[in-house]
Amino acid sequence: MGVILNGVIEKKIKFPTRANAAQEEIIQDIIQQIEALETSFAGIGIGVPGLVDEDNGIIYDLVNIPSWQEVHLKEVLEAHFQKPVFITNDANMFALGEKYFGKGRGYRNFVGITIGTGFGSGIFINNRLYGGNYASAGELGSMPYKDSTIETYCSGKFFQQHYGSSGYELFERAQHGDPKAMQAFKEYGSHLGEAIKMILLILSPEAIFIGGSVSDSFKFFEEGLRESLNAFPFKRVLNDLEILTSDVSEVSLLGAAALVQDHLEELANLAIVPSKTDIKI
Known part of the structure; x- marks a missing residue:
């Protein structure tokens, strides 16, 4: 996880996933780590190695986490933090990071x-x-x-x-x-x-x-x-x-920020929410 402000990683942490734990236990681990990392942010971007219903933020069939076969993570995190949450495949995070912060520009x-x-x-x-x-x-x-x-x-x-x-x-x-x-x-x-x-x-x-x-x-x-x-x-x-x-350090973390930024700008263009630059991943 990292905190991104104006395209710069301000803080970051790394912690192990309890891969064999129950679905709810892993979600609580994520919530606790976010709360420990930062209290003020515009949105949350998440990359996962599996299938994602991006519109609804539902994660399916994570091979390495047996309990995560259908996880409504967007709904849970938005209810808890009252902030927008956007989720995609982790390889997409790499591409996003390279596009906005690396040679892909x-x-x-x-x-x-x-x-x-x-x-x-x-x-x-x-x-x-x-x-x-x-x-x-x-x-x-x-x-x-x-x-x-x-x-x-x-x-x-x-x-x-x-x-x-x-x-x-x-x-x-x-x-x-x-x-x-x-x-x-x-x-x-x-x-x-x-x-x-x-x-x-x-x-x-x-x-x-x-x-x-x-x-x-x-x-x-x-x-x-x-x-x-x-x-x-x-x-x-x-x-x-x-x-x-790629020569961009922590390119996928930056890609998660770009995912949030893209979505917030789209919403801002529709006059739904203001555009933000302080992004939490």
Whole structure:
């Protein structure tokens, strides 16, 4: 969680989720942490790794939190704090942060990919975030690939399952020139290149931004990625494509603020509420 004022993170905290707790217990944890963090704010923006009814703020089917199968989080938090609450998929938060605070400002159409323990992506089309139904657009990680899915081969899971080490451990070894680690990243880059080909065929964006913990290793997997992309059939599309890593600290926190700001400005334009700049996530 963080407090954002005029595009700057004023305060932030990190705390573990009691993933196996009851739905209500986890909600109370969130409320208590918000109250401890700040008492005055304009709105709350939330990103979750799952399906979201964005209009009603209902979260569905969180794989890593068994009790969160249908959570009316917007309703509960708005009733408690008497402030507007906006919720979307966490990969959309990354794309929003990159659009308003990072390299995405210069592009109308782009895809933001977050690579860590999982694989997610957020989509901007004509300068607007496109979430699709239940904020599920861009869930490329679930698409079939080889003997499993894109996420299995294009997230941190790849290194553990195929090399018996975490991505961070291999990153440390690659920095010292370890041949096996270097090969792991080249192979990983090749798989990620295949995923990007799918993105190009479906969306043909101007740019792709890569974030998340695995993106720190970009220099080690870029060669494999580029070699894979060389087989893409539409060379003009490929030649115009920018592939960049995010360099914005806490980009998803800033994206949550942008989510709130966007919605408050839309409401302000309808003369429903005044526009605010002090945003709580």
